[in-house]
Amino acid sequence: MNKINFDFKDKTAIITGGAQGFGFDIAKRFLLSGAKVIIWDIDTKMINNAVEKLNNQNLSSNTIDVSNYQEVENCTMExxxxxxxxxxxxxxxxxxxxxxxxxxxxxxxxxVVDINLLGTFNCCRAIVPNMIKNNYGRIVNVASVAGKDGNANASAYSVGKAGVIGLTKSLGKELADKNIAVNAVTPAGAKTRILDQMTKEHVQRMLSKVPRGRFLEVEEFTSLVCWLSSEENTFSTAAVFDISGGRSTY
Ligand SMILES: NC(=O)c1ccc[n+]([C@@H]2O[C@H](COP(=O)([O-])OP(=O)(O)OC[C@H]3O[C@@H](n4cnc5c(N)ncnc54)[C@H](O)[C@@H]3O)[C@@H](O)[C@H]2O)c1
Structure with a gap:
């Protein structure tokens, strides 16, 4: 399928966890669409791999732990x-x-909650003032179907992602009178390295709940994130966009 690139010329994007998986694919597509991209990730080795693979002068990176507010703020200030x-x-x-x-x-x-939820809060807390100053911003918070449904044997993850949904709805409303959109996305399982952290049985159980009967492809996920991050998204905010292959019923 030929993909239409979005117009991200003159836009600067920070992608947390951008060294691999979903974040890496989003970085690739943003760069192709003309954005300046800054990857923030905790894994320096994976950042170096990503920088080498993407090989683009509009790409820069920082090793950073998003659950540490001081690191996030210092980096933002720079x-x-x-x-x-x-x-x-x-x-x-x-x-x-x-x-x-x-x-x-x-x-x-x-x-788990510190990285998934507090990390999202920290980045918004540090970066939103700059967006307000420029009266422009597009924030996409990556939640999960687990945050809507609650997955058994994943209470921390389900809580963290449910929190990300609540944070999105709250912050979106706080910024709704400005040209700043804040939305969350709720993907189902995709074959990235994150799956290695769970048991095979747990992954199989997740997959069995997806009416499409397959994993989400990272490129399919990136397409949704691109639109939400673009200037074309002028109205949607404080909302949750589902990409679960029919699993979620709301
Ligand atoms: N892949 C899936 O099945 C799936 C489904 C639903 C939601 N998600 C969500 O999508 C997002 C991306 O996941 P992925 O599948 O690409 O996983 P991944 O493991 O491939 O990538 C996650 C990245 O986050 C980085 N990271 C971890 N802790 C960090 C920290 N404290 N500070 C900065 N960076 C940190 C990792 O180094 C890694 O590069 C995650 O929020 C995940 O919960 C994934």
Whole structure:
């Protein structure tokens, strides 16, 4: 299928968790569409791989832990010295272990919520003031069907992603009188490295719930994120866009 590229000329995008998986594919398509892209990821080795593969002068990167507010703020301050930030894709995430709530390691539970939910809050908290100053912004928060349905043996992940949906609805309304859109997306399972963090049985159970009967392709996901991040999205905000192959009923 021939893909139409979006017009991201003169736009600067930060993509968290952009070193691989969904984030990497979004970075690739944004660059093809003329954006300046900054990848924020915790994994320096994977960042270096991504930078080498994408080989684009409009790409830069920072090693950063999105769950650490000070790191996020320091990095934001450096960037806004020379640039505006037009697009933020809050995509960094982990699933954590597959375990019942009563057997879940407490520190691991907190870590999952810290990265998925607090990480999204931290990036919005640091970057939104720059968007307000420029009266322009498109924020896409990557949630999950788990945040709508609640997956068994994934309480931390389901809570974190449900929180991302609530945060999106709240922040979207706070910014609705400005040219800033904040939306969430809820993908079903896609074959990225994140699946390695879960048991095979858990992944199979997730897949069995998808009426389309297959995994989501990363490129299909990127298409939705591109439209939500574009200037063409002038009205939708504080909303949740489903991309679960028919799994979610709302
Ligand atoms: N792949 C799926 O099946 C699926 C389904 C629903 C939702 N999601 C969500 O999509 C997003 C992207 O996942 P993916 O499938 O591409 O996974 P992935 O593991 O391929 O990529 C996630 C990236 O986030 C980075 N990251 C992890 N912790 C970080 C931190 N503290 N700070 C900065 N970066 C960090 C990782 O280094 C990695 O590069 C995640 O939020 C995930 O929860 C994925």
């Amino acid at each position: 960037i806004v010295k020379n640039s505006k930030i037009d697009i933020l894709i809050n995509n960094a995430g982990i699933t954590g272990p597959t375990a019942t709530l009563w057997e879940y390691d407490i520190e691991k539970w907190k870590k």
